[in-house]
Structure formats: structure tokens, C-alpha cells
Amino acid sequence: MSSDNKFIIASSPHIHHKDSTSRIMLDVIIALIPAGIWGIYVFGARSFVVIAVSIMAAVISEYAMIKVLKKGSISDFSAIITGLLVGYNMPTDVPLFIPAIASGFAILAVKWAFGGLGANIMNPALAGRVFVFFSWTGAMTTWKAPSTNAAIDTLSGASPLGHLKVSLLEVTGKGPLGGPMDIMADYPKSSCAVSMTEWFSSSLGVNIDPHYFDLFFGNISGCIGEVSTFLLIIGAIYLFIRKVITWEIPIVYLASFGLMVWIFDGLRFGEGLFRGDVAFHLLSGGIMLGALFMATDMVTSPLTSKGQIVFGIGCGFLTFMIRVYGSFPEGVSLAIIIMNIFVALIDRLTVPRLFGFVKKEVKK
């Protein structure tokens, strides 16, 4: 009997979803681009240089490890994402060796020391950022004023959260202070936000503090990629549509953080419980970049829906604790990498219920 040998023998299934690892990574890059362009637009061309240096350092480190260890592939774009995120987490005027070190540390120490793509415990970009943040805190917290709101320069470019923290230290124990927006009263406003406030109050009769618009659209000081909440949300919606991220982590993270703020943040200002300014906190700092793009990193987040909800709650709680009670104005990076460490534990405790098992009688 003759046999035809040109057929390929393979195990079932014989059809596959067309998504690949590199396609997922590419989608994340696409989703991040708008917020980066905004950062370059408001903080100037040097922002682009910082991002470029971050990406180059990441890709070169990755390439070196692939050559040395003879495993992995540069074409999965994962190093580019790490570099991009490191760049997005830098102030514009940072000395260029800092992003280079952050990217190098991210790829070499955080990612490859544990075995490369998929094996790292912490989000490389965040760990890289935290590493340089504690090494060169001064340079990492020197902000540039955005071109759309240049008056911020008079405050030596403080970010809203930094401004809040400093102001609160000055006025501690001076009775009820209202909320973040009362302290922000002396924070510069962009002319665009002022006219938006006017439009809202004249045509809709709603009074919105112009600072909210500045925070939402990114006319504030901050890291290159984190300021435009609006464009980050647009990017995240794209990832939702492409099914790269699911709702669990970002929504639960933001909701639990918002809830904590609403309940307890009023206390800082001498107000009672349930008086916190949720909108201010959700719009300022790195919470959006963190919740939408970094906490959702597949490698360093739990596998199951249930686990992701636990992870989101943890991130929200820690972000609140560090941001409000810590000595740093910002808590997102630390909160996420601390929760990254707990992922293995969360995965162990949130095993899905097996079909045909009545209760949790999973064999021990």
C-alpha cells in the first residue's frame, strides 16, 4: 500500500485562534502611543529622546540576553513595551543615564534573571522605575511644566499630587480644609480648562473646577506618559475591544481605590468620613497608566477572574495607603509590584471550581 508522506502529523486541535504573543504585545504598543504623543507634545522633544533611550536600552539588553542564553525572540515586542513603559514613567528633564539604567535593570535583573519572557515575578518596567526612583529621587521628581499650562513653572513644576502633599504638610492641624481642590486653588489652570468650565456652567449649569479638566486632559506636570488620563482611557478601550485586557483588574483596581478615597481621604483635610475627592485621585498621578497598562500585565497578574479581582483590590488598597499615608506623593508603582509578589499565592488560593465537583472537594 502506498503512503503519501507530504501530510503533516500533529496533535489536535488543528485550528487555532489567530492571536499570537507578538500580536498582543503590538496591541499594547498601539494602545500606548496616543498618550506618549501627548506627553511629547506638552513636555517637548526631549520627552521623545527619553522614551527612545529607554526603548533602546531595553531592546539592546534583551538582544544581548537572547544571544547569550540562546532562547527567546526579540520579535515578540515585549522588550519594546518594557522600554516604552519605563520611558513613560520618567520626567522629561531626567538625565538620560537614568532611563537607560532603569531599562537595563528591568530587562536584565527583573526579567532575565528569572528566565525571560513569562518567568518574571514583577513587572519589569515598574521594578526598573522603582529602582531608579529610590536611587535618584531628586532627578525623578523634578517636573517640567506642560506647554499648555506654562504657569506651573512658578511652582517649580510640582505635580498636583506633590503639591497636595507639600501643602498638607504646611497646614497640618489648621482645621477643616475642604478637599484637594481647595488646596489646589493656587495651582495654575490652563486657559483651555477655564473656558471649558465656563461653557459647562453657562450651557449646562454645572460647575466643574477647571483643575479637573487639566487633570483629565493632561495639562499638568508629571511623568511623560501618565498625564493624559483621557488618551490612556482611549488606549485601554482599544485593548478591551481587542480582548487583550479584561475588565477585572482595571475596574476593580480603580473602584477599590476610589472607594477607599471616598471613605477615608476626607480625614486628611479635617473633614469626616465619606468626604474624599474620588475624581481628583483617579485623574492625578500614575493611577490610570498603572491600572490600565501595568497592573494588567499578563505575566505578573493572576490567571483566574477571581484571582484578578483579589489582585485589583490589593492594588487599590495599597495605592491608597501609600499615596495618602506614605511619605511619597505617589503609590501606584510600589502597590503594583508588591501585589505582583503575591500573584503566585493568589493563584494558589483561587483555583477555579471544577466541573462536576459539588463543593471545594479538590483533591489535596
Place this chain on the structure above:
Amino acid sequence: MKSLKTFPKGGIHPGDFKELTNKEPVRNAAIKNIFIVPMSQHLGAPSECLVNPGDEVKEGMLIGKAAGFISANIHSPAPGVVKEITDIYLASGMKSKAVVIEPSGEFDQLGKIVTPIDWSAMTPKELQDKILESGIVGLGGATFPSNVKYAVPADAKVETLVINGVECEPYLTADHRLMLEKTEEIFKGIDILKKILNPGKVYIGIEANKLDAIEKMEKFAIEKGTGIEIVPLKLKYPQGEEKQLLRAVIGKEVPSGKLPINIGAVVSNVGTVYAIYEAIVFNKPLIERILTVSGSGIKNPANLKVRIGTKVGDLIEDCGGITDDTVRIIMGGPMMGFSMVSLDTPVTKGTSGILAFTEKEVGKNKETACIFCGRCVKACHIGLMPTKLYKKISFKMYEDAMHLNLMDCKECGCCNYVCPANIPLVQGFRLGKKMANKQKVKS
């Protein structure tokens, strides 16, 4: 239209590609000059071969006798002479003894008018015996001997009988066409099953991509006042798996490692029901079945009525042959079927389709590292964690994999389908199960 039911957790939505053949009426495949009839076509012990080379056989003559409790009779698909008895490889890669028959002489049944038998006087026991005698096995793919399935333990009562018309595997349309073309016969087959099982309620589960079949079956069921409920199901693979189908239709879960009868249910495929009808009413053993020949590598995709033992190559020829860029031939559906080496492999009782795929369909990306996206976990309808299982197996930690309930895996392929890193998860699980069993035997 009623609201669509489905099972709650996991499952995937691959494109179904049924439009290639779902308008093609079933036609008879040509009888070729050779039949290769394996003695192992069903779940359980291989049948005992009753013929020797040189023997003359008749159409429907018993040539393999059920050996043991879980086994099935095998009959000659055509009149002729036994040329040889040889070992062949089945599509699954399993070795089996096979009877090679060269057809000659006259068919007793094919092309002739056979008077239907009035079975109303037959007792359930006699009907059961007839099913055993006719070598009927589950035609959905599992090939579990039907008489064993219907031999309900004395302490159990069949509350629900679910007829499986789901056909959730992409490309396959054999059951769909059967329901459209043999509606009445299927309902008569159900009457036979009702007599054997005496079920409380009968449902027919059909996925919503077969609206014409749902409509026709429903119309028939209502007009004849059968009391049988047609349950339209939301499109989702693997709904045709019997435990998922039960979950979708009656909302109950079959406990792990148990059979549907444990929750008072029996599930049978529409193809099986039709085969039972033919066996009882026309005294015709299981010597032919309906299957789909499809895929972009097939020139004229079709639904064929095929004699068991026909070579796959002959069927492909019947459908105009394969295109030059065909890279893979599959027996069964694309999700759970086996890829074949040789076109000389015969069709067996469990063959629901023959697919020829080109690069367009199999086009697979390179395997990369797992990025723990969790898609496999969300796709698994059993609730396993495929990525963890695979890791254990790749580290040869088979016992640990067993503790993660490896044996509950149905190898449905959902996890493998969605994996963006293209990790051969199912292949790993098959290996893991084999190795784990080996270790168990040793210790």
C-alpha cells in the same frame, strides 16, 4: 424563538465553516473495490474476528464478535471475499487487526426495497438485544457501545433523555443534514429509545447555527404531539460533549468521573438514534454512516453516506480530490480529530468527517514562551488550569499533574485553540495521562 441555553463556564467560538457543506444533501459514496474493516472501532475491547482469508461474506454478515462486556459486533459492509486479515494503523495511530474484503456478488439490502418491521410487540429486552446484535455504538465520536449505555442499572431511573444534535465541531454538517433529511426517522428512533429507557422527558439539543433543522424538528415534534422538547442552544464549543450538553439543557452537572445516568440522564447522538432506527425497523446492522468531507483542500465538499471500511482516499476521490496545497488530512473534526499519515486508512464507526486543510487553515504561529495570559484558564469548561498542568508535565511531574486533576481533561482543545503562545497543550496532556498511568501501573 426561545432564549438560547448554553453551559456557563469556558468554551470557545471558533468560526464554524459549516456553510461549505450545510446545503449539500447527503449522497451515497461510490462502492470501491476494497473494504478494510478494523476489529477495533469502538471504545472497549477489540472484537473477535470470525472470518478467515478466502471466506465468502455477505452484506451485513457478522465478521467480528463483541469480546467482553464493553465491545461491539462488527459486520461486513459488502458481499465479497475476505482477501486477507492484517494489522493496520488507525487514524489515532493505534494498531488494529483488520479484515480486508474484496466486494463481489449481489447486495442483499442496498438498492432494494425492504419491508419495515413492526417492532411494537418487541419487549425492551428484545430491542436491547437487537442493538447489541447490530453493533451500534455512539456515532458522535466516542463510539461507546450503545447497548451498554442503555443498560440502566436496576436502582437508577432515567428521568431525562437528551438527543444530541449539537454538532459543535466546526466544518461538520453530517448530523445537521441527517436532522433535515431524516426527521421522521429520527423521531421513530426516539420512540424505540423511549420504549427501552422509559424516560420522564425527552429533549433534543441543537445549536443555533442549524436554524432550519431546529425549525423542522420543532414543527414535527409539535404536529405529531410527541411531547419532545427541542432546545435551541447558543453557539459554543464544546457543547456537544455530553456532560456540557446536559449542563446546558437540564442545568445539572454530572459528577467528575461519573456517568450521566448518575443524575438520571442518558445522552445519545442523532446519528446513533438513526442507526438504531435502521437496525430495528430494517434489520440493518451498523455498516454505514453519514460523514462530512470538507475543508479548503477538498475540491467538492460533500456530505456522504459511507460504508464502514471505505478508504479515506476513495472518499476524497469521490469529492473531486484534494488540492495541491493540502498539508493535513484529518479524520474527525478540526478540534478533536486525528491527522492522518496514509490515505489508505479506513473509515470506522466513529468517523464523523474527513477534512483536508491547507496552510490557510492550519497556519500556525511559532511556539513561544507562556505569558500567563490566562486565556486557557478562562476557556477551560472543566475549570482546569491548563498552563499549570502543562508546566508540571513538561517537568515530568506527572503525579502533581494528577493532583491538579489532569484526568478530568477531555482533550477538547479549547485551551490549545486560544493559546497565543501556541503551546501544544493537548499533546502535553495526552502524554501526561499516558505517563501518569504508566507510573501508576509500576508502583
